[in-house]
Each structure stands twice: as structure tokens, then as C-alpha cells.
Amino acid sequence: MGHSHHKEKVCIKTRKVYDWVTRQVDVPLKSFSNNELETIFPSDKCPRNCESICDFFTSNGMNPHDFTIRCFLSDEDGNRIDPVVDNDALICQEIIQPNGRQPVTVTLPSGDEVTLQKVKVLVKGHVVVQILNANGQVVCESNAIPFATAQTFILCAPEGTTLDCHISFFECDASLICTNNFSQLDVSITLCLEVQMEAEVKIEVEARFCKPREEILEATLCPTDKFPPQCPEVFPSR
Incomplete structure (x- = not known):
């Protein structure tokens, strides 16, 4: 137990964020009109006879105000996924450039110049559009609709670092336009992309070895703070 009180230098292997x-x-x-719409909404997921999607709604006595449209992230089979948790269903990878990451010289706010690297990132995934009637029942569902975007970042990404990226926020909106001679589905997607450049490194740290803490027994239910916290920065005035 002699280690528990004094500090010593240790070497640890970890992933450093550059x-x-x-x-x-x-x-x-993404916009789909007329014949494309019929392909996106197959008849097995949108039960109807031979009529088009827009005719299907008008023939059922529904007007655009009678239904709502929702859109969500899915895997390639159309199963709903959570973008924050299920990042495996989204492709987020570096686009490898033939001559490697190109160096870019940038001027910092301080006036100093620094050389960074150009990193290109590809994001690919799928969404599904559902149409719900006034009772909230799904009457129509689309096939998985693919989307993709390529983004360029200027980062500290020296050779040996690898890209780690994930989606921290995802929003998808869809609207269906039906007029006498025109039908179109528009899908808009917004996401927050978190990008890190990392490498495995060995670093020396000054550390103290851990030992188990004392177990905390069930706390008392009686309040101990009688007064709310004060705001000394603003009151009383100096």
C-alpha cells in the first residue's frame, strides 16, 4: 500500500486529440417529382391501387391539411435509428486525397502564421419519410432515401493522425406538394458534424495510484442548506 500516498511518474498509452x-x-x-415519387413510395408501403400518391390522398377525401409528414434517420433497410447512439449506420469517413492532406498556411488572430492540413470528410446515410393521417396513423411510408455530403476542414492533421467523427445532432424535414398537374416531395436535412483528428501516443504523467473510497451510506433526507445561494457579484452593490 506504499504507493497510495506519494506521486510518481507513469507512462500511459492514450489517444491524443490534435x-x-x-x-x-x-x-x-433532395427533391422528387411525379414518377420519382411513385418509386419512393412503393405500393406495399403505401397501399393503393394504380393512382399516384397525390391522387391517393385526394381520392380518400384528404387534403394537404389532413395529414402530417415526418422524416427520420434510418439504416439502408428503412429501420429508424438514433443518430447520436447508432453512428455505425451513418458513414462518416475521410476522403483520401491522392497526394495526401494538402498543407494550408493560415494566419491566426494573434498574427502568427501556422501550417494546417486540408481534410475532406464524406457523410452518407438514409432517411425515411412517413405520411400520417389526422389520427396519427402511418398511411404511407417511403423506402430508405439515401443522402450524402462532402465537407472540407482545415485542421491540425499531421501524418499519422486519423479522423474520428460522429453526428451530435440530426434533423430532417419533408414536405409534399400536390397540385392539379404537379407533385413533389422535398426533403431537407441538417446535421451537426463533430470532427476530431487523433493519434495514439505514449505520454508521461505524474500520478498517484488509486485505492477504493469509503462507501457512502444512504444519505439523510433532512435538508442542510437553509438559505438559497447568494449572488455576491451583483448584490449588495459595492
């Missing part, structure tokens, strides 16, 4: 940025990405609007 750079870390987050960016809001608006994926270019």
Missing part, C-alpha cells in the same frame, strides 16, 4: 471542431451542415435539398 484538433476538434464542430460544424452545422445543411445537406443540399
Whole structure:
């Protein structure tokens, strides 16, 4: 137990973060009209006879105000996924450039110049569009609709570092336009892309070895703070 009180230098292997940025990405609007619509909404997922999607709604006495449209992230089979948890269903990878990451010289706010690297990132995934009637029942569901976007980042990404990226926020909106001679589905996607450049390194740290803490027994239910916290920065005035 002699180790528990004095510090000593230890060498640990860990992943060092060289750079870390987050960016809001608006994926270019995806639009499908007329015949494309019929392919996206197959009859087995949108039970109807031979009529088009828009005719299907008008023939059932529904107008655009009678239904709502929702859109969500899915895998390639159309199963709903959580973008924050299930990042495996989204492809987020570096686009390898033929001559490697190109160096870029940038001027910092301080006036200093620094050389960074150009990193290109590809994001690919799928969304599903559902149409719900006034009772909230799904009457129509699309096949998985693929989307993709390529983004370029200027990062500290020296040779030997690898890209680690994930989606921290995802939003998808869809709208269906039906007029007498025109039908179109528009899908807009916004996501927050978190990008890190990492490498495995061995670092020396000054550390103290751990030992188990005392177990905390069930706390008393009686309040101990009688007064709310004060605001000494603003009151009383100096």
C-alpha cells in the first residue's frame, strides 16, 4: 500500500486529440417529382391501387391539411435509428486525397502564421419519410432515401493522425406538394458534424495510484442548506 500516498511518474498509452471542431451542415435539398415519387413510395408501403400518391390522398377525401409528414434517420433497410447512439449506420469517413492532406498556411488572430492540413470528410446515410393521417396513423411510408455530403476542414492533421467523427445532432424535414398537374416531395436535412483528428501516443504523467473510497451510506433526507445561494457579484452593490 506504499504507493497510495506519494506521486510518481507513469507512462500511459492514450489517444491524443490534435484538433476538434464542430460544424452545422445543411445537406443540399433532395427533391422528387411525379414518377420519382411513385418509386419512393412503393405500393406495399403505401397501399393503393394504380393512382399516384397525390391522387391517393385526394381520392380518400384528404387534403394537404389532413395529414402530417415526418422524416427520420434510418439504416439502408428503412429501420429508424438514433443518430447520436447508432453512428455505425451513418458513414462518416475521410476522403483520401491522392497526394495526401494538402498543407494550408493560415494566419491566426494573434498574427502568427501556422501550417494546417486540408481534410475532406464524406457523410452518407438514409432517411425515411412517413405520411400520417389526422389520427396519427402511418398511411404511407417511403423506402430508405439515401443522402450524402462532402465537407472540407482545415485542421491540425499531421501524418499519422486519423479522423474520428460522429453526428451530435440530426434533423430532417419533408414536405409534399400536390397540385392539379404537379407533385413533389422535398426533403431537407441538417446535421451537426463533430470532427476530431487523433493519434495514439505514449505520454508521461505524474500520478498517484488509486485505492477504493469509503462507501457512502444512504444519505439523510433532512435538508442542510437553509438559505438559497447568494449572488455576491451583483448584490449588495459595492
